Amino acid sequence: MDNNHISEMRAFNRFYTALIGVLNKKFLNGKYSLPELRVLQAIHLQEGITASEIIVLLNMDKSYLSRIIVRFEKKRFISKKTVPEDGRSYHLCLTASGKKEFIKQDAATHNQVKEILSQLSDNDCKTLIASMVRIKEILSKPGAEKK
Amino acid sequence: MDNNHISEMRAFNRFYTALIGVLNKKFLNGKYSLPELRVLQAIHLQEGITASEIIVLLNMDKSYLSRIIVRFEKKRFISKKTVPEDGRSYHLCLTASGKKEFIKQDAATHNQVKEILSQLSDNDCKTLIASMVRIKEILSKPGAEKK
DNA sequence: GCATTTTAGTTGACAAAGTCAACTAAAATT
DNA sequence: AATTTTAGTTGACTTTGTCAACTAAAATGC
Numbered sequence: 001m002d003n004n005h006i007s008e009m010r011a012f013n014r015f016y017t018a019l020i021g022v023l024n025k026k027f028l029n030g031k032y033s034l035p036e037l038r039v040l041q042a043i044h045l046q047e048g049i050t051a052s053e054i055i056v057l058l059n060m061d062k063s064y065l066s067r068i069i070v071r072f073e074k075k076r077f078i079s080k081k082t083v084p085e086d087g088r089s090y091h092l093c094l095t096a097s098g099k100k101e102f103i104k105q106d107a108a109t110h111n112q113v114k115e116i117l118s119q120l121s122d123n124d125c126k127t128l129i130a131s132m133v134r135i136k137e138i139l140s141k142p143g144a145e146k147k
Numbered sequence: 148m149d150n151n152h153i154s155e156m157r158a159f160n161r162f163y164t165a166l167i168g169v170l171n172k173k174f175l176n177g178k179y180s181l182p183e184l185r186v187l188q189a190i191h192l193q194e195g196i197t198a199s200e201i202i203v204l205l206n207m208d209k210s211y212l213s214r215i216i217v218r219f220e221k222k223r224f225i226s227k228k229t230v231p232e233d234g235r236s237y238h239l240c241l242t243a244s245g246k247k248e249f250i251k252q253d254a255a256t257h258n259q260v261k262e263i264l265s266q267l268s269d270n271d272c273k274t275l276i277a278s279m280v281r282i283k284e285i286l287s288k289p290g291a292e293k294k
Numbered sequence: 295g296c297a298t299t300t301t302a303g304t305t306g307a308c309a310a311a312g313t314c315a316a317c318t319a320a321a322a323t324t
Numbered sequence: 325a326a327t328t329t330t331a332g333t334t335g336a337c338t339t340t341g342t343c344a345a346c347t348a349a350a351a352t353g354c
Contacts, residue, residue, distance in 0.1 A: 087348080109157065210313075234331095236332075
């Protein structure tokens with residue numbers, strides 16, 4: 001096993017952590033926290049998702065999630081419908097205003113990434129994205145991402 | 148500007164955030180927090196660094212850092228020497244046991260990354276690292292990482 | 295079909311992480 | 325010499341996240 005490879009990957013991890021940190025700080029305009037937005041996104045992507053599904057999906061503490069849901073309910077961004085065949089759980093959906101708010105936030109992140117890419121030459125941009133796709137592919141193969 | 152590229156980059160960000168999250172959870176054996184380790188690392192890499200330099204380097208709140216330093220001082224991991232030409236600041240150094248502890252922690256992360264890479268074929272590993280290097284290069288060019 | 299165990303979600307109490315403003319003392323500026 | 329800036333500390337606070345206890349419904353096992 002090549003030590004240089006290990007160092008390189010660690011360097012990349014540091015680099016990318018910092019980058020994402022900056023991105024997150026910028027787009028988190030203070031209104032919502034990252035986990036909150038991820039919850040909105042999860043519901044947006046999968047209307048009717050249940051809390052326990054989100055817990056697995058986002059690897060989240062259930063009490064933490066429960067409170068996030070309560071907050072969004074109070075804001076009328078989320079609605080709950082009891083699951084007919086299971087009286088313990090709820091189907092979560094975005095309300096119209098919840099959807100609107102999510103779209104708005106989502107557009108903001110989109111634009112932020114756009115801004116980064118727009119500073120690159122066409123060639124760099126292509127290479128960048130291709131590299132990202134490759135990394136994702138390689139690390140998604142079985143084994144690499146286990147807990 | 149290609150919307151697909153933007154989506155790909157966002158997908159990568161989500162993917163890599165999750166990966167780093169898992170890594171961090173694993174190696175943060177509970178003993179130290181991430182910022183704490185980054186502080187140790189900063190001092191390790193640059194013996195005699197001052198608090199205000201760390202603040203810039205790690206983009207950290209000074210009160211937060213101050214308390215981290217106090218904790219490490221109490222553990223005898225860090226020593227302070229006043230800067231001769233500036234009575235307000237201190238040169239920070241790792242003590243022998245501080246260094247030892249840092250090395251230990253550092254080895255743990257190293258092994259963790261090693262484990263990931265060891266699950267890949269030689270080819271995948273090479274491609275992965277090359278991709279990481281390329282991403283870092285491209286995004287380090289002026290403009291892309293500004294606050 | 296009744297007793298036990300498991301699961302979904304909520305709540306309370308708390309710990310950890312991070313921020314903000316006020317402060318002290320030294321250095322730099324004018 | 326007076327004023328402003330800078331380094332670092334401290335107090336008070338908010339946000340973020342965790343843990344364990346709890347309720348009610350569902351699934352399991354005799």
